[in-house]
Amino acid sequence: xxxxxxxxxxxxxxxxxxxxxxxxxxxxxxxxxxxxxxxxxxxxxxxxxxxxxxxxxxxxxxxxxxxxxxxxxxxxxxxxxxxxxxxxxxxxxxxxxxxxxxxxxxxxxxxxxxxxxxxxxxxxxxxxxxxxxxxxxxxxxxxxxxxxxxxxxxxxxxxxxxxxxxxxxxxxxxxxxxxxxxxxxxxxxxxxxxxxxxxxxxxxxxxxxxxxxxxxxxxxxxxxxxxxxxxxxxxxxxxxxxxxxxxxxxxxxxxxxxxxxxxxxxxxxxxxxxxxxxxxxxxxxxxxxxxxxxxxxxxxxxxxxxxxxxxxxxxxxxxxxxxxxxxxxxxxxxxxxxxxxxxxxxxxxxxxxxxxxxxxxxxxxxxxxxxxxxxxxxxxxxxxxxxxxxxxxxxxxxxxxxxxxxxxxxxxxxxxxxxxxxxxxxxxxxxxxxxxxxxxxxxxxxxxxxxxxxxxxxxxxxxxxxxxxxxxxxxxxxxxxxxxxxxxxxxxxxxxxxxxxxxxxxxxxxxxxxxxxxxxxxxxxxxxxxxxxxxxxxxxxxxxxxxxxxxxxxxxxxxxxxxxxxxxxxxxxxxxxxxxxxxxxxxxxxxxxxxxxxxxxxxxxxxxxxxxxxxxxxxxxxxxxxxxxxxxxxxxxxxxxxxx
Numbered sequence: 001x002x003x004x005x006x007x008x009x010x011x012x013x014x015x016x017x018x019x020x021x022x023x024x025x026x027x028x029x030x031x032x033x034x035x036x037x038x039x040x041x042x043x044x045x046x047x048x049x050x051x052x053x054x055x056x057x058x059x060x061x062x063x064x065x066x067x068x069x070x071x072x073x074x075x076x077x078x079x080x081x082x083x084x085x086x087x088x089x090x091x092x093x094x095x096x097x098x099x100x101x102x103x104x105x106x107x108x109x110x111x112x113x114x115x116x117x118x119x120x121x122x123x124x125x126x127x128x129x130x131x132x133x134x135x136x137x138x139x140x141x142x143x144x145x146x147x148x149x150x151x152x153x154x155x156x157x158x159x160x161x162x163x164x165x166x167x168x169x170x171x172x173x174x175x176x177x178x179x180x181x182x183x184x185x186x187x188x189x190x191x192x193x194x195x196x197x198x199x200x201x202x203x204x205x206x207x208x209x210x211x212x213x214x215x216x217x218x219x220x221x222x223x224x225x226x227x228x229x230x231x232x233x234x235x236x237x238x239x240x241x242x243x244x245x246x247x248x249x250x251x252x253x254x255x256x257x258x259x260x261x262x263x264x265x266x267x268x269x270x271x272x273x274x275x276x277x278x279x280x281x282x283x284x285x286x287x288x289x290x291x292x293x294x295x296x297x298x299x300x301x302x303x304x305x306x307x308x309x310x311x312x313x314x315x316x317x318x319x320x321x322x323x324x325x326x327x328x329x330x331x332x333x334x335x336x337x338x339x340x341x342x343x344x345x346x347x348x349x350x351x352x353x354x355x356x357x358x359x360x361x362x363x364x365x366x367x368x369x370x371x372x373x374x375x376x377x378x379x380x381x382x383x384x385x386x387x388x389x390x391x392x393x394x395x396x397x398x399x400x401x402x403x404x405x406x407x408x409x410x411x412x413x414x415x416x417x418x419x420x421x422x423x424x425x426x427x428x429x430x431x432x433x434x435x436x437x438x439x440x441x442x443x444x445x446x447x448x449x450x451x452x453x454x455x456x457x458x459x460x461x462x463x464x465x466x467x468x469x470x471x472x473x474x475x476x477x478x479x480x481x482x483x484x485x486x487x488x489x490x491x492x493x494x495x496x497x498x499x500x501x502x503x504x505x506x507x508x509x510x511x512x513x514x515x516x517x518x519x520x521x522x523x524x525x526x527x528x529x530x531x532x533x534x535x536x537x538x539x540x541x542x543x544x545x546x547x548x549x550x551x552x553x554x555x556x557x558x559x560x561x562x563x564x565x566x567x568x569x570x571x572x573x574x575x576x577x578x579x580x581x582x583x584x585x586x587x588x589x590x591x592x593x594x595x596x597x598x599x600x601x602x603x604x605x606x607x608x609x610x611x612x613x614x615x616x617x618x619x620x621x622x623x624x625x626x627x628x629x630x631x632x633x634x635x636x637x638x639x640x641x642x643x644x
Contacts, residue, residue, distance in 0.1 A: 070098065076140065085129070105386040134156075154278045240308065360384075
């Protein structure tokens with residue numbers, strides 16, 4: 001009889017246990033995710049509950065900041081106008097009017113007289129007032145960007161009466177120092193009007209070649225900085241364009257202009273190449289090379305700009321070729337560190353080096369002739385003016401606070417929406433996983449059942465081993481049962497020995513009876529497999545039975561040794577005198593020893609009977625005082641006989 005192998009069952013259970021563990025882990029993670037979603041939603045709702053209240057406060061602060069900034073700008077522009085036109089009742093104050101037209105911000109610029117009557121600068125004021133305010137607006141707009149603080153004007157004072165030029169020069173110097181602006185200014189007026197307010201650079205021609213000379217350099221060289229820029233001098237120290245070199249650019253064969261960090265006024269006779277300097281700057285910043293800028297009889301031109309850190313930016317433009325433009329950047333050791341031959345496009349790295357890119361499609365850095373009015377030009381709408389000046393965005397901390405608050409509102413709304421979606425999905429998953437909870441419980445229950453089954457399996461294996469030994473013993477006993485049919489010994493046989501043989505025969509009969517008894521008990525033992533799993537089974541009696549089986553195995557060997565001797569004794573003729581030779585005596589001596597062993601075995605058999613009786617009692621107690629084999633009554637101390 002073979003028991004089924006439990007290894008396949010254990011393998012399947014291991015897979016089920018792993019799946020159950022995965023489900024439990026998934027359930028725990030989903031519970032955690034659900035809690036996180038709920039917390040995120042609550043946090044987002046808590047923030048969004050105060051959304052309107054915070055926005056109102058920030059808007060109020062921002063409006064106050066805008067108003068302060070607007071007044072500051074108005075004060076700056078008014079100061080410029082009064083510096084040029086002092087005690088002028090018609091130009092009492094400059095006004096910046098912010099409004100909303102057709103859903104877009106709009107900016108108009110007006111000038112009021114001493115009576116409070118306002119006039120539009122573009123429509124109702126003269127060119128001189130318009131030019132002064134335009135210069136101030138350019139400075140303000142440029143100072144509020146991250147671009148290079150550099151501006152070049154080509155005759156922005158041409159509308160001014162020469163009487164006002166000294167005032168204009170002073171105003172320009174003060175404005176540049178206050179805002180921290182480097183200025184290149186082309187003028188046709190007397191250089192003495194700029195004395196003490198700028199570096200004066202004079203262009204002159206000698207033997208057909210243009211030279212530049214610094215004829216005055218007694219202007220202030222420190223930056224003051226205005227509101228919010230107290231440390232502008234430290235920030236701009238060492239920064240700026242150091243010089244401009246023009247090689248084969250129109251009138252300039254090889255001209256070098258050395259610049260100061262503040263205002264630089266370039267003067268000279270007509271048609272000597274003053275405006276060419278501003279055009280050359282635009283050429284480099286916008287890649288606007290053209291054949292008209294190349295000196296006559298030359299194939300190409302070259303413009304070099306000295307920058308902070310002893311860098312040099314080189315621009316070349318040639319008349320012919322598929323790629324006429326070349327940019328190069330040299331370091332302090334005159335080694336090329338960047339280079340580009342992209343033709344009509346500005347290289348990507350140029351703006352990071354030069355910092356003079358366009359701003360909202362407007363050129364804040366270059367004021368060419370005919371474009372000196374900047375945002376007060378006829379082609380610039382009120383909406384464009386508001387966009388360029390960006391007054392709302394220039395109000396420092398409050399604007400950043402509003403932008404940050406709006407970002408936080410968008411963030412929390414996004415978090416709330418995403419958390420709600422995640423929560424819905426998590427709940428769906430939880431419903432599915434919770435429905436699998438019975439599976440995990442069944443796996444746990446099956447684990448207990450499997451442990452009990454494995455223990456029962458081990459017990460049955462021991463029982464089968466014992467039964468196999470008893471079956472072997474029974475077969476041997478049946479063989480020895482044939483000794484009953486031996487012929488009676490003849491009178492001449494030693495009767496003492498014969499008595500011993502007869503005693504052995506009696507013992508064999510007892511053994512046969514015990515074998516039958518054990519066979520009956522085997523049927524009882526077989527009933528152990530049907531005992532309910534929750535009832536404990538005491539199998540300690542098997543140890544005694546195993547020991548008894550070992551004893552019978554030993555006796556089997558001994559009986560086998562003497563079997564031949566017994567056969568020889570039984571086959572002696574009755575009429576012959578029995579004579580025992582040395583071999584026979586030896587066997588008879590063994591028979592004497594066997595008798596003693598049999599006595600000991602009888603005692604062990606009696607002990608086994610007592611233990612079996614106790615087992616009957618336990619079985620009776622487990623099965624309600626009835627035999628599991630035959631159904632007959634059982635008692636704890638008595639000997640049970642199976643019902644027939």
